[in-house]
Amino acid sequence: MKKIRKRVLAVIVVLVVFTIGTVGYWIFSAGMPDGLERTMENAGVGELEPVYKAPLGYGGDYPMYVLMGAVGFFAVLISALGIAKLMAKKNETQPDR
Amino acid sequence: MHIPDGLMWPIIMAIGWGVAIFALAIAVRKEKTTMTNEKVPTMAVLAAGIFVAQMLNFPIVGGTTGHLLGATLATLVVGPWAAIIVMSIVIIIQGFLFGDGGILAMGLNLVNMAVVAVAVSAIVLRFTRKIKTEASVFSAAWCSVFVASVVCGLELAVSDMMAPGHYGITWTVSIPMMAGLYSIIAIGEALITISIATYFLRVYPALIQNARRAPEVAT
Numbered sequence: 001m002k003k004i005r006k007r008v009l010a011v012i013v014v015l016v017v018f019t020i021g022t023v024g025y026w027i028f029s030a031g032m033p034d035g036l037e038r039t040m041e042n043a044g045v046g047e048l049e050p051v052y053k054a055p056l057g058y059g060g061d062y063p064m065y066v067l068m069g070a071v072g073f074f075a076v077l078i079s080a081l082g083i084a085k086l087m088a089k090k091n092e093t094q095p096d097r
Numbered sequence: 098m099h100i101p102d103g104l105m106w107p108i109i110m111a112i113g114w115g116v117a118i119f120a121l122a123i124a125v126r127k128e129k130t131t132m133t134n135e136k137v138p139t140m141a142v143l144a145a146g147i148f149v150a151q152m153l154n155f156p157i158v159g160g161t162t163g164h165l166l167g168a169t170l171a172t173l174v175v176g177p178w179a180a181i182i183v184m185s186i187v188i189i190i191q192g193f194l195f196g197d198g199g200i201l202a203m204g205l206n207l208v209n210m211a212v213v214a215v216a217v218s219a220i221v222l223r224f225t226r227k228i229k230t231e232a233s234v235f236s237a238a239w240c241s242v243f244v245a246s247v248v249c250g251l252e253l254a255v256s257d258m259m260a261p262g263h264y265g266i267t268w269t270v271s272i273p274m275m276a277g278l279y280s281i282i283a284i285g286e287a288l289i290t291i292s293i294a295t296y297f298l299r300v301y302p303a304l305i306q307n308a309r310r311a312p313e314v315a316t
Contacts, residue, residue: 007138014142018149029154029162035246035278036098038161039253042274043266048103054196058152068195069149075194077145080186084137087125091132 015073019066026062098166098249098279099191100206102199106256106264113252114204117185120212124181136175139304143174144183148190155285163282166245168214169222169238169290173305174297177219184211209249214241230298231291238290239283246279247272 033041059065105113147167154162167187171180188206191197198206218241225233250272256265265271297304 007142010142011145014146014149018153021153025153025155028156032154032156032160032162034098034154034162034164035275035282036100036249038159038278039250039266039271039274040104043270045104045266048101048199050196050199051102052193052196052200054192054194056194056196058195058197065152069152072152072190072195073145073149076148076187076190077141079190080144080183081137081141083182083186084132084140085134087129087132088134088137091129 011077015070018069018073022062022066022069026065030065098206098209098246099188099198100202100209100249100252102201104199104256104264105202105205105252106259107201108259109252109256109264110201110205112204113202113206113208117204117207117212120181121185121207124178124185127178128182132179136179140175140179140183143171144186147171147183148187150289151187151191157278157281157285161278163279163285165289166210166214166242166286167290168210168241168245169218169234169286170293172215172218172222172237173234173290173294177215180215180218181211184215205249205252209245209252213248214245217241217244231295234291234294235287238287242279242283242286243276246275246283250275 056068056071059068147165147170150165150167152164154164156162168180168184171183174180175183185207188198188203188210192200192203192206218237221237221240222233225236250268253266253271253275254268257267257271258265261267294305
């Protein structure tokens with residue numbers, strides 16, 4: 001029970017830090033290119049058409065960015081939980097050699 | 098450092114997929130024999146935490162931004178094989194759900210950010226065991242981002258050499274620019290990684306699996 005509480009607390013702390021950190025991101029960094037994008041800009045490489053259209057985006061304003069962050073957080077959390085659980089289960093069902 | 102589709106020479110992208118699948122298969126195989134139920138939630142929260150941390154770009158020089166990659170942090174917490182899996186899950190969700198990085202270029206993104214960055218982290222952490230933990234973590238985090246960016250620069254350069262004017266960026270631009278910008282971004286990566294690692298070592302030292310000097314930092 002204590003362990004579950006600790007993990008739930010870890011999730012809440014990460015999401016709170018992200019929500020606060022996003023303010024800083026939105027004020028100082030939003031709309032600016034990262035290192036690879038800057039390199040592409042300097043080399044004159046324009047916008048490239050994506051082959052695949054993703055169902056979601058990160059959003060164009062602060063509330064949407066936080067919401068999409070939370071959506072992504074839980075998507076990664078559930079995926080990683082499922083994959084790791086499956087690996088742990090397989091490991092536990094294997095007989096000792 | 099998420100490579101979009103259409104930037105790299107298709108053969109390089111195919112090689113990237115091959116290397117990524119091979120590395121991921123080894124990681125899963127290795128981890129399957131050691132994975133415990135205890136490690137499951139740690140891996141999941143770590144992956145989700147790295148996902149949101151990668152959304153928080155910080156400004157560096159000349160209107161350019163960088164963000165935490167998280168490879169060293171993942172290596173410290175769950176070890177290199179599990180770290181490859183953690184980073185891969187993050188990159189795959191970013192690509193498929195949010196369009197961050199191209200789908201065809203995802204193999205190269207996995208190679209750069211999940212394989213190279215984790216491998217460099219693990220190697221540097223191993224070879225700096227005898228120095229102070231903070232210096233070891235700083236070196237590993239800095240090198241992981243720097244080497245991954247240089248590898249990305251090389252991939253751009255090779256793409257340009259194979260199909261000039263169609264793919265990639267000439268080596269005189271790609272390698273110095275990627276190395277230069279990411280050498281600064283890597284300092285941010287190192288500082289953030291040290292802050293998180295030091296916090297973990299104080300509140301939950303057992304979490305930093307591979308940092309062998311946990312008690313010294315905790316005091």
